[in-house]
Amino acid sequence: MREMKRVVITGAGTVNALGRNVPDTLEAMREGRCGIGELDIPDIDRLSVKIGAQVKGFTAENHFNRQQMSLYDRFTQFTLLSAREAIAQSGLEFAGELAARSGVVLGNSGGGMTTLDENYRSVYEEGKNRVHPFVVPKLMNNAAASHVSMEFNLKGPAFTVASACASSNHAMAQAFQMVHGGMAPVMVTGGSESMLCFGGVKAWEGLRVMSKDACRPFSANRNGMVQGEGAGVFVFEDYDHARARGAEILAEVAGFAMSSDASDIVMPSKQGAARAIAGALADARIDRSEVQYINAHGTGTAANDKTECAAVADVFGPYADSLMISSTKSMHGHLIGGTGAVELLACIMALRDGIVAPTIGYEEPDPECALDVVPNQAREAKVSVALSNAFAFGGLNAVLALRKV
Amino acid sequence: MNVKDKVIGIIAEQAVLDPSDVTLDSTLEDLGIDSLGLVESIFAIEEAFDIQVPFNANAPQESDFDISSVAKIVEGVERLVAEQKV
Incomplete structure (x- = not known):
């Protein structure tokens, strides 16, 4: 049997409503700042949901040339900026054998939704019969992964994983497995999303799961999710490879598990979630008593939050009351296919800095969510093991386990 | 602006060149315009020009639009503008 490699994180990058990089994002999480506000998009008057965690004041032209602009949808732009930050932090340069074997696996759900929206608008609303030639390469949801591979010379495995709100966790699980199994020494991974356009928000409105005022996970008066946008990208590296070059290690990815509810296309299942959480612990050989922090899926919907808390209570039994579980979606919104990646930053902060990000907007205790949800204020705590939950529409679950190094 | 100057302006912008550097006998290859740029x-x-250009990237040579030089492109556009005028 092939020797299994330990996998560590040696770089992190992000763009989201809380910040344009990791330090700014973590500072916002420590301060419990809210990135949710009024959406700035065309035809907002025809939407009933008018809020979101939008990346505002972002001038893509400052980062990309004209040719790149014609090929990069907003989700690709966010991904590339995050990848630049993560890879710069890692100190890696991809050439020769390292480039040939290293790759990129990213999560994404909607692809270039803004590109699609703008072009549908021009052919349907404006009656135009011609669209820009790059609509397809711009909107395809592997575009971000492809552009990362091109910009950084990553020639190994490269693809995009789509599992709705669990896309990033599934992608990072794949990347973990590739490094763990020795297929690749380094994998760039994470995910992104940008569907805060008229058609995107209109579609979500239809489901009637969106809040019109705030995201209040676990709070008895919660009334739905709030959508965000952005990206999170990480460098997953073989521990020995990282050590040999003296790289700074942010955390260890200790294990993961995936499960499918196999029951309903939108309603979550306690059993499915619990199997993924328990599976991640087993895979990482972590005892349930060792977990101090869980970054919750915590969407702020009635269904998710109570189901997730019930699953955690089931898995952790007597230890459920001594762990912290917070939902940072209350600050950066729900980034759908990119959400697990941005949320992994909160796990890294807990492990490295001993600061647990809060669940903001928490107003009323809910007996169905009777766990320590770190309400409203960040907390200092020694955390040596953290989990990150993602439970997607379609009943697809993926949980990652991280350990302090 | 006549058709020639307008076409040269478009090609120059694509090639990131000054229009004065785009001559009628230049080929797109000379100007550094690749298939996506084309x-x-x-x-x-x-x-x-509000026209339709019959061009298939799979078979450029079979398309009824000659792209072998800037002059040929200008000629083709002049013809299409005349044909498709409403």
């Missing part, structure tokens, strides 16, 4: 140029020409 389809973008054709799109810009269609938009600028």
